[in-house]
Amino acid sequence: MVRDYLIIGAGPAGLQLAALLEGDGLDYLVLERGSGPGTFFTTYPRHRKLISINKVNTGNTDPEINLRMDWNSLLSDDPRLLLGHYTDRYFPQADDLVRYLADFAERTGVRVEYGTDVVRISRARGVFTARDAAGRTWRARRLVVATGVSRLNVPSVPGIELAERYDTFDTDPASFTNQRVLVIGKGNSAFETADALMEKAAVIHVAGPHSVRMAWKTHFVGHLRAVNNNFLDSYQLKSQNAVLDGAVENIERTADGRYRVVFRYARTTEGLRELRYDRIVLCAGFRFDADVFDQTCRPALVIDDRFPEQTSAFESVNVPGLYFAGTLTQQRDFKRSTNGFIHGFRYGARALHRILRSRHHDTPWPSRTLAAAPEAVADAVVARVNRSSGLWQQFGFLGDVVSVDGDTARYQEEVPLDHVADGGLGPAAHRFVVDLEYGPGHDQVDPFDVGIPRVAENDAEHAADSAYLHPVVRHYRDGALAGVHHLAENLENDWDVPAVHQQPLAAFVKSCLG
Template sequence: MTSSASGRTEPYGTFRTDPSEFVNQRVLVIGKGNSAFETADSLVATAAVIHVAGPHSLRLAWRTHFVGHLRAVNNNFLDTYQLKSQNAVLDGDVRRIERQADGSYLVTVSFVRADEVTKDIPYDRVIVCTGFRIDASIFSDGCRPDLTVNDRFPALTPAYESVNVPDLYFAGTVTQSRDFKRGTSGFIHGFRYGVRALHRVLESRYHDARWPGRDLPADPEALAAAVLERVNRSSALWQQFGLLGDVIVLDGHGGARYLEELPVDLEGPPIGDGGHFTITLEYGPEHDKIDPFDVGVGRIRQNDAERAAEGHYLHPVVRHHRAGAPPVVHHVTENLENEWTSQETHVEPLRAFFARQAASVPA
């Protein structure tokens, strides 16, 4: 959107939401996320025409598994478009917005799917639903954090610390740069666990507090039981998939300590430099390219432990990390009800993995 629109459109955060104010009006909603479609849905009963515009392809949350993409609860508007109710989704860039003498708008849209065809379209209202960016002006030059993702968020280490300003930490939705457009750090049900991990990082670094965990023997059966107990009940690993993970730290003397909910790429204490295992919940590779409702797309059998790595849905992944070597990976096969309790399919293959890894470690 060009600067000519500044101050002349209505931002999502402040526009008047009473549908009766939009009776028989032509409305443009800029953006293709949940806020845009939520707004469009709310006006269907009163507005004459509603267009939702943006240059990128529409992505549905049920396919990508990213809750920031369009949720089903907000996509009723798509029916009014495809079933010809005079509403539409415009795939294009908004090049210019001009306020007319009568208070209406003339909007120039460049369509990306029609060889850059440009069209001027009249509207009575223009509502902007294009997200937010951090206001870095509150920081002085000596402590201004580096930004990332088109300068929308602070660039962070795995400990939620600014990459360029030591001892400056962030919590909440601004931490979504850590898993942008793929995880849940932009939402309360995700970043609440990131906040807890940050609290533990701060306690560890500044108050010499030990990361919460428990001791257990490093034998394969005990390790497998501990892992499956956690993945069957942990909401943090479920919500912060691939970002937070449990860690089993080996002491080299037949013992281990099971630590819960660490950033998976955190280095140093409390993990240390010795061998350890990480436990995460993850989707399969290219899971967002699979239509979950296409029955013609095959899936592995739920009891096929040998092909567990081919699973597209959320499932446990255990990695053995050793200095100077790539991690050795074990996938626990996906399960329709997310219950990894089968002795044959889940427990025994994981126990055997731990046994193999123990045998590979030099005495």
């Protein structure tokens, strides 16, 4: 039997895409190594607190707007399938997410083969074959990999095998009592670990070649989050802890059972430095595991071979029919937007679903028609930017598209911007593309520095200089960029002041249409 789709992985992304395919009645099957959905979250994060927010009390009754503050729920028409019904903790426990995903799988009726450890994937004559550890095989015309970054990222450092690994080390802080500890890595897993050990360890050093980047400054939620940054306070207030900028060059075990680490500082004239530790924990992130693919369909890799390289349609650049969903799709917006996280890739999975329907099932991207009058276009855009959770969560990556031909306009929602640029929606005489963006250089300034000049709220005249998140509308004439309009930023993210938002936008649309 050759199916239309095989999905590898029943994590959040695999479940999201499967639920959408199930709703269409399409031919698919999900293969999952674990005994239930969300296996990754039964182990990670190791200290069990998620950094994805779950804000239940928003003061709003609109479920679409509330998804802006819900970073864990998948997209569904079932109002019961929201993580807020499982916990009201702002930062939920990972076990709550696992329970939620199990219910999502059951209530949506997705078809999953659990206990299926895929060990080899091949492709012949346009058909993929997946073989599991028990020797069973499944075949499909198209394969969607939603396994996430499942392999620990291990730097090429002599002696790195002596370090304890984030995926297996003993997380009980008591085992680190009065010890000198080196944590290798500067992401959230490293600081989560350091923070957990502070009450017991004597000395903790967190080390990596790049400077710490704060999420509140860069607006990339994968950078260090405030929930994990207590360690920085202990460092700056001289409490025996430190953050080291530089590279570990060698690790050796000494005769007394401790470790000698050769370290090269990044920002000083000092050469190599020898440091001594009782324990070393490797927390350098994760990478994509491409070893299951044989040479007939091995995808090209990028970003230090940590991610599969993809087109704007989430398809492998070198293997036709091989698609990706979930955190793997962050290759398309690496450290710029939110495809690496549930609150981002749930919309990416929906976009992939629409791309697959358009390419393989003669179903165009969903659209609605409206009058081509400038006021009608402006009103439709303003209504969407004030309510949409997809544009909000996938800033700078997804956009709404208004195509105008003659007296009719067609409105299409949440299209990947690169997919539009690559002609994925076909030609149009006039096309307006709207997304939400931060201003250029927003990640280079301290957002808490009151001395930095800023654009006033609702300042339409200087809207193009806005640094905070705000709508941007671009006009394309026959595929070529012809004009850009910024809507003024607003403290409450309400872009609905007629004289400030609708009227200037309507005037822009009118001028573009001549």
